[in-house]
Amino acid sequence: MGTSDLSLTQNDKSRFGVTAERLVAGKAPLVAAMQPEPRVFLPKTQIPREEWENKVCEIVSGWAVRRLAHSDGHDQIMSVLLPGDLFGVNELFSGPSLDLIETREMVSVRSIGYANVLSLAARDADVAMWLLYYVHQEISRYDNRLTLFARGSALEKVAVLLLDLHRRFSRGRSPGEKRVRIPLTQQDIADYSGLSLEYVSRTLAILNERGGVNVCYGAVEIVDPGVLVESAPAMADLWVDNLDGTKPPFER
Amino acid sequence: MGTSDLSLTQNDKSRFGVTAERLVAGKAPLVAAMQPEPRVFLPKTQIPREEWENKVCEIVSGWAVRRLAHSDGHDQIMSVLLPGDLFGVNELFSGPSLDLIETREMVSVRSIGYANVLSLAARDADVAMWLLYYVHQEISRYDNRLTLFARGSALEKVAVLLLDLHRRFSRGRSPGEKRVRIPLTQQDIADYSGLSLEYVSRTLAILNERGGVNVCYGAVEIVDPGVLVESAPAMADLWVDNLDGTKPPFER
């Protein structure tokens, strides 16, 4: 990840209240202050709470999910974490949550303690600004997910969620490789989309017929994002180009 | 709103990475820098974009909604704004959005320009910290709404959304008055919950029979929040006491 290049045109820049320079300037110290040695976790395991309590963590490599376990067995996967994503930011304010972090592949994680984050942010407003930007980005993503969940059909939900993962994963990578393997089980996708396991299966079957995805044993392979877009005509436009109505100021 | 009292026990405080003092310290300058003269808008009107472009705005009094108009006529009300709420924070980072702000009652609004916010935040990390806290709060709220939308039945959606409004509106007011008039039409509630207008009507009829609400002409009156809680057994616990698994550090 490091200090990645800006990807803004002059035009884009002027649209922001906060300049991209400021944001990059804010991220760097944070990244620099992280423990250099990533910690590694095995696939399909939980990252123990002690490992990330009171820390802001960054996924360096691998896939994971953030799950909210409900009393009534109604689990919900709140987000899929992929390289470059942070977790543990929320607890900075709200104290320990009920979230679980579960790996889906071999995952390596770097972290920085809250105390450290706070003193950095207190000293350097750009750091606070960058955090603000990061959190804001999440919000915009939620806005879209909310309309998707409120109004979307099952096909749209699955297509758009996959599309989002595809786009996020591909960002900053060689754009040539369209195929992306998403290491989530259909149960995961069900928990993520709020659909029943069985209906996810049927929905994926449709997307498969249309040539959009390839259903594997513990994963889904996205073959042709274009098909996914066509399968979610009303919803896709919200997501495809930009997560949040924004061209993000820098690559992930 | 002003500089309201803290409402934290010592125990609460220690749960936060960020202390409540820091947060209050961050909010004050922002509030102080707002134009003192609120601007007033008539009921059932749009607040013109020019009025809030490049500003962070605070609702001083009255109810409003933030609506995202979709091309296909599928409107979605993203949030209901009530006194103490901010809007325009998102555009600080993402540039102009497609949001509309519509009043539902006579509404008065104070604001502060982005440039001002940014220079305050740059000078005083506590300000940036407060903004971060505010945005974080929104996120936690979204987490709950997302599970609600993903998993909840129509009854749960309506009950919990009303409950949330009730709780937010009652906060910082005399706790005696349980009845709250919510000046939203059933069409609004439909757009907010993602349900059809007709089904909202039927659902409200149920809540009415149970003695939870009173259906008025252009509004819904919450009579007994307890009934709403009982009507949404699985979902209510997420929301009732606290929006975000947190007791907010200060009153609204």
Place this chain on the structure above:
DNA sequence: CGGAGGTTTGAAAGTGATCAATCAAGGTGG
């Protein structure tokens, strides 16, 4: 080779959407 985890398929039941009227409330102009 057996078992656990993961996926698929079918049939039945339910929930909420849609379509189509109808009704009530409030506002307006005469």
Place this chain on the structure above:
DNA sequence: CCACCTTGATTGATCACTTTCAAACCTCCG
């Protein structure tokens, strides 16, 4: 004050989508 009109609420019938339950099947792994 009344006729009229607009906005908002209700009700019924029908239909589509999604869940649920049940059973089978497949794949990986020990």
